[in-house]
Amino acid sequence: MEYCGQFNLKNHSTLRVGPLSAHAVYIDSKEDIEKALELAVKLNLTPYPLGGGSNTIFDDSAQNKFLFLIPRMRKMEIALEKNNRTLFYIEAGVLWDEAVAEAVELELSGLEALSSIPGLTGSAPVQNIGAYGAEVKDTIETVHAYDMQKKAFADFTKQACEFEYRNSTFKKNPGRYFIYAVTFSLSKARPSVPEYRDIISYFETKKIQEPSLKEIREAIIEIRNNKLPNPKETPNAGSYFKNPIISQAEADALKVKFPDMPIYPAREGFVKLFAGWLIDKAGLKNTMYGNFGIHKNHALVMIGNGQGTFSELLESEKNITQKVCDIFGVYLEREPVIVN
Ligand code: NAP
Secondary structure (H helix, E strand, O other): OEEEEEEOHHHHOOOOOOOOOEEEEEOOOHHHHHHHHHHHHHHOOEEEEEOOOOOEEEOHHHHHEEEEEOOOOOOEEEEEEEOOEEEEEEEOOOEHHHHHHHHHHOOOEOOHHHOOOOOEHHHOOOOOOEEOOEEHHHHEEEEEEEEOOOOEEEEEEOHHHOOEOOEOHHHHOOOOEEEEEEEEEEEOOOOOOOOOHHHHHHHHHHOOOOOOHHHHHHHHHHHHHHHOOOOOOOOEEEEOEOOOEEEHHHHHHHHHHOOOOOEEEOOOOEEEEOHHHHHHHOOOOOOEEOOEEEOOOOOOEEEEOOOOOHHHHHHHHHHHHHHHHHHHOOOOOEOOEEEO
């Protein structure tokens, strides 16, 4: 464990919002968690586990937080091989995309559709990251955590994680659980190709009929890199809004007014809308509200210029959700977690 004193929290949020100083400690092993917790009590600060900061936005009041940083916990090992499945144990500090790359290298399928998503492995279950019809919950065997409230280690089965669309028990209880590793159940079977338009046309163009695991990963990396801004160059937190789920009846009424509106099936009687399409149609793509705004290529991505404050961000968010609501009667929900 290494106490690293006060440092700039803005540097630990890919949208570059947050107070200029907070206390932090590097966690090197699961045993360090209890030691760090003792230190937090001594300093009278609230512990908060932080991954890559790609889905976290700090309110200016987050100065009283004591951040537990995990990027040094980087072990990956095969835990068990059974029939067609392999259990793969990955510590929380491994970069998510490095974990995906390693699984693909070992010819294990299940994670490839989630290639190129920013953040660390420990953060993946928190918001149940998803892309191209896959969600991380589909591969999770166990989430290994420390319960800071009960002061005890706790392993979560997939069911106990209460996964939902971009949600989990970890997101619903911010700061309570420190995830130090995740065990994935991966498959040795042939991978299925996501039936998304971008991917289908990528393989059609390349004339590849039965893509390998590696080719699926390469396709997704290329498609994402062409569409999404790199947070190192343009501050952003990935998708800023969730895709709204509305009733079939509401969608039918909207379709009369907006016949080209994309609609995808959701649970029975409900459909999923594409939040990016609604924002684009509202004329907000490539629109800045002061220091924040909507990216020019992807309407789901809120970008910043590194100068904006938390309250300015909320103001921009309100302008966007209000305009979408005025036009479509649909309220957009924020995806990243606010820490205050
Ligand atoms: P896209 O392929 O342009 O599709 C637009 C939207 O339509 C997506 O939100 C997707 O919903 C939905 N969609 C498209 N084809 C679909 C199909 N065959 N079945 C069901 N739904 C379909 O989307 P994109 O913005 O380039 O993103 C591609 C994927 O990466 C999406 O799955 C998206 O969720 C994911 N992504 C995640 C993040 C993040 O930060 N978490 C950021 C960017 C993209 P879904 O979103 O439900 O798939």
